[in-house]
Amino acid sequence: MRSMHLRNLRAWVGDGSWKDALWVSDGLLIDHVEAGRTSPVELDLGGRVVTPGLIDAHVHLVMGAQFRRGIDLSSAHCALDMVELLQRACVDLDDDAWLISHGWDETAWPGSAPPTLEDMSLLGPRPIVCWRCDLHAALVNQTLLDRLELPAGSPAHATGLLVEDEAWEVLMPALPQVSPEEVRSALVDCGPWLNAMGITGLRTMEYRRELESMLDPVADNLNLRLAVTMLDRTLPLDLEWIRSRDVGLPTVIGCKAFFDGTLGSRTARLASPYVDRGGLGRWVELALEDQDEAWRDAVVQAGLAPSVHAIGDAAVGRARRVLESVPDDRRATIEHAELVPEDELAALARLRLSVQPVHRAEDARGAKDMLGEHRAGRLLPLRSLQQAGARLAFGTDWPVTQIDPMRTLRAALTGETIDGVAFHSEEAIDNHSALYAMTLGAAEAVSLPGQGGLISGEVADLVVWEGDPLSWDGLSEAPRPALVIVGGTIVFGDPDALA
Ligand SMILES: [Zn+2]
Structure with missing residues (x-):
């Protein structure tokens, strides 16, 4: 038809x-x-x-497809509830099969604590992994803890909670390998599910290995327009292969680098300390090694778009300085740009900002304690950015948040926290502006068709x-x-x- x-x-x-x-x-x-x-x-x-x-300008499609097959714990409203969800999931599994789950968020629970190792022991001896919603931490049970090589002094021995490097560098390599066939089939299953939410295009962040073995072979079976930003970021960058990609495959538009961490884990880099736990957060990777400009030059010389993950105000300022010399048609983006000082607004308007209103709604929950009254108000100030002329592209960072576009729209329209509590509603924006950032604005920022709208x-x-x-x-x-x-x-x- x-x-x-x-x-x-x-x-x-x-x-x-x-x-x-x-x-x-x-x-x-x-x-x-x-x-x-x-x-x-x-x-x-x-x-x-x-x-x-609708276009989501920031997802991790290969990772999201795999998480979607795991057990979803996002509906749990206390630690006990989470254990019950896991218990129900165990019924369908062989006795020694791994249970891999995701999505829990203890910040809204009574006592703000995840299940203990003792709670987890109710679930039997199979290895159990529960990724926290932000993927920066994972809870495991004793069976699995005994198998992991953790440093002797790690608090995880007592709690089962692996944070940041322990989750990524110790737990991740110990997980059972998923075959490329399984991932490809999970990707194909995602297509109709995404379309049913009104999503017709995505910009996804992938590593070359997974792009070529998992996404490329099934991209034609997805009714989605796809742009890809590469996560491989070790210098020197190997970008030659991108030139020779088949034109029918998803277009690789650029490369991403990380300058800092996240607010939730207090690793986003700030200009002045966190109010509750002190410290300025971290510079990471290329920013830590002062290789950020060399990286940018390599990406731009290859004809690609540099995208920088920057969340804290110090990181956002640094990303802006590194990216502002990039020619406009190369479409450099700052990813997240969560904490935006007043004096950065005008300069940021010269770049494209790939932002997630749902991240704002989630981080708003603890923002006053974490950042103090004034800085909390600088949490993704959509209206201020819009008034400064910023070009906004909305996304979700799925599977780090849920991909449902109506959650993004709600967060942008109300300015509320994820729990529906009023939070700097003066920074909410109107329906037209929000929809624009979810359609034409997103398409323009990530070089997908549809930039002109319904014309x-x-x-x-x-x-x-x-x-x-x-x-x-x-x-x-x-x-x-x-x-x-x-x-x-x-x-x-x-x-x-x-x-
Ligand atoms: Zn992301």
Whole structure:
């Protein structure tokens, strides 16, 4: 069904204007159907709102697909609850099979503590891994703890909680290897699930090894436009292979480097100390080694976009200084830019910011204790950034947060914490601006088609909505896709159910 006439609708073009009909031919939007051509499929959309397809500008698709197959603990509302969820998951497993789970977040629980090793012992002797929602920590049981080579002084011996390097460098290599076939099948399963949320495009962060063996072979089976930013970042960079990639494969648009850590783990680099635990956080990797400019030059010389992970205010300022000399058409991005001082606003507006309103909502929960009253108000100040003229691209960092785009929209519209508590609502933005950052703004920042919105010549990637994302208050029931179209093909929903 590549040729269509969509009528009885209100289409939000993206530039502020509206249309009441859309024509699609060969996967593209056209002004009208040419005379002499066979008549297109007619669809009456019953007056529904249509927007461009949603684009998530920052995900980890290969990792997310694998996590999605594990046990989801995000619904747990206390440590006991988490143990019960794990108990239920054990029923379906062989006695010696690993239990790998993710998504718990103790900050909202009574006592703010995860299960103890004793709690975990109720689950039997199989190895158990529970990744924390931010993936910067993991809880394991005694069986697994006994197998890991942890330093003698590590607090994990008493708690089972592995933090940062212990999680990544000790636990990660000890996990059972997942075969590329399994990951490919998990990726294919993700396609319809993402489309059902209205997502038609993603920019994903991948390592070359996983891109080539896992994502490339199945990319054609996903109804998603994909841009890839490479995570391989050891100098000297090997970027020659990118030039010779097949044109049909997902486009590699750039490379990412990390300048600091995260606020939750107090490793985001600040200009003045954390209020609750002291310390300035950390510089990491290339920033720590003062190789950040050499890295940038290598990326730019290869014709690629440099993207920098920077969360603390000191890191955001450094990222801005490193990236501001990059030619505008190379589309350098700061990833996260969570803590933004007033005096950086104007300079940041010259770059593109790939930000996650849900990260703001999550970090807002403890921001006053962590940063003090004034700095807490500088947590992803969307409205200030917008007023300064910043170019915003929204994303979720999935699987670090949930990928549901309506959570992102809610966070941007209300400014509330993830628990629904008011938090600097003066930095909330309006529906048009938020939707723009989830569609045209995201597409532009990560070089995906659709940058012009629902206009002639652009790709026919669109969402027909039940409810109206452009007038939603962020509090009542969220709008949801009724029909999702990618390149003129219906990938979600039943057109016959629309009338
Ligand atoms: Zn990320």
